[in-house]
Amino acid sequence: MALLDVRDLRVSFDTDDGTVYAVQGMSFTVETGKTLAIVGESGSGKSVSTQAIMGLSPGATVTGEALLDGQDLLAMTEDDLEGIRGQKVSMIFQDPLTSLHPLFRVGRQIAEVLEAHGRFKRKDTEARAVELLRLVGIPQPETRVRDYPHQFSGGMRQRVMIAMALALEPALIIADEPTTALDVTVQAQILDLLKKMQDEFDTAVILITHDLGVVADVADDIVIMYSGRPMERADAEAAFTEPHHPYTQGLLQSIPSYAGRAGRLVPIKGYPPSVMRQLDECPFANRCPYVHRECRQGAPPLRAVGHRPGHVSACILPPDRVGVPAVPAEVPGASASAGSS
């Protein structure tokens, strides 16, 4: 059984300008010890999905199911969720400076996590905090434990966040763009650390990112999100070598390293649709080079494609039509006409 099984998650927000349909039918599963990457561009609903699951989206209307070890997180009371957060599921955010309290020593902040769930006595917590800092590779943890967050660099702060996330050895860590604010050399350190911690504690990780390079590096499975919906789900290798959905293919073709030095980039023309209305067509239809009349008649459901188990795509194209098209799917220069919003 999957550790976390999310089914038909829908999240909407009522705003002064109307309802924002941030997530419109998201489903995925996470297995123990594995890394699931949720990939999408800004506004695709990737962060909102996980925040809603953890009860961290106040004011949102959330429907669907999120079964953690068979218990539905979305049906839980706030008190029950308190017991889950930090203990069974913990989160790491993009910006470690704003996620840490500037006026408390980092040791105290880690200790707070330990005490909150009553698993440690106060006198034991400092030793455990030092141990955690050592585990995540902070030099001289005995003295650093009494430092304030501003005394740490960005990479070191992210290590502190990871230490806090690991404090109670949760079964699942949700890492929301954990390395986006960091330089590549520090990013490499942090990804390496996450991987190592994951192996040591057999933790499952949901990695939310827009960086396909990071995904290729660490993910076991990948969900590609677009406009609040899953477009494609596959194991990492299939997603990169045999993508089915034209959006996934377009994303890969947009990466400079794919085109190489000589090749011209193949951008996806146009811009994503507004999240202010619920689409009853494929959300990618307006940007898709292969759009059919059928694409306008209701959003296609996920269905099995390719030849690997678990590979699904929300596209009506023939299921065996996988791979990154060698010929650009778009006429070069068409990007210049993408001016309308």
Add this chain to the structure above:
Amino acid sequence: MTPPGDAPLLDVENVVKYFPVRGGAVVQREVAQVRAVENVSFTLTTGETLGLVGESGCGKSTLARLVTALHPVTSGHIRFKGEDITTLSRRQMRPLRRSLQMVFQDPYGSLNPRRRVGSILGDPFSVHGTLSRGQVKKEVQDLMARVGLSPEHFNRFPSEFSGGQRQRIGIARALALHPDLIVCDEPVSALDVSIQAQIINLLEDLQDEFNLTYIFIAHDLSVVRHVSDRLAVMYLGKLVETGPVEEIYSRSRHPYTASLLSAVPVAATAFRGARKERVILSGDVPSPVNPPSGCRFHPRCPKAQERCATEEPLLEQKPGDAPGHLTACHFPVEAGEMLAIASRETPALVGPPATSAEATAP
């Protein structure tokens, strides 16, 4: 407009920029200096793209602002079309400014939210030109069409555009007065990958059309590789390696460049069985207020020896390298050499690189 003979369009020579750090309870005294750019030299010829890379705080944005004369230099010379812009007065500088333009990272922060696009884009003409209002409007609409915006959106506010469209506005503004050199400071970092590709293609088209010269600053090394002819790698205010882009990507000589390149997760190669050994640097970039002695990279360098701490290496061509490929290192990386993955501060954390059997494409 092209400089006479083979003279470079831009010649940067031993440029130094220090920023004062002030402190003191009553009287603000200069207590230290941030040594942001130290002794940087390079040249650029017309139509070329120089990629400038390095970690945050390495001085690449400061260098960009020195080149566009937005900051005065502490010492050194910057010659643009043969004229030393470091000695010019504000008034003398003015006619040159139209040839030296900049595109900024944040298309949200660099456009005035209360002004209409037409008026933002009309500014360069009214500041530098002598066109009538009607002519300005026509120029602006041509410009908007050229960068892929619809000219009917002349009266819209920046907030009515998406991030990618705003960056097109920023590019149009830089392009307005037919500059020779455009410094692009992280022009696509704030954009999603599919939009990023649109902007990169646009910049390349414009370069071909107007014979533009770019300095392209980005932390995304795959983007830099795609757009650049030459690469300059900075570390703590100094150039550590420079040369033709493919040369540096295929055989980087400075251990810093090598580890920087190896740290980039590359989507394209990961599943083609080409996942490379990763050099994980220990620690963070030291403070530019008090940079390390000798080679500034030595405390983090996997190849550092005693000499590196005492003697500063010169930026020079190493034996066997192509002309123009310069490296500032006493012990450059040899072809095929594997840098130690050792990270000395945190030995317990160094596992085998994240590769696995299934990482090989069928």
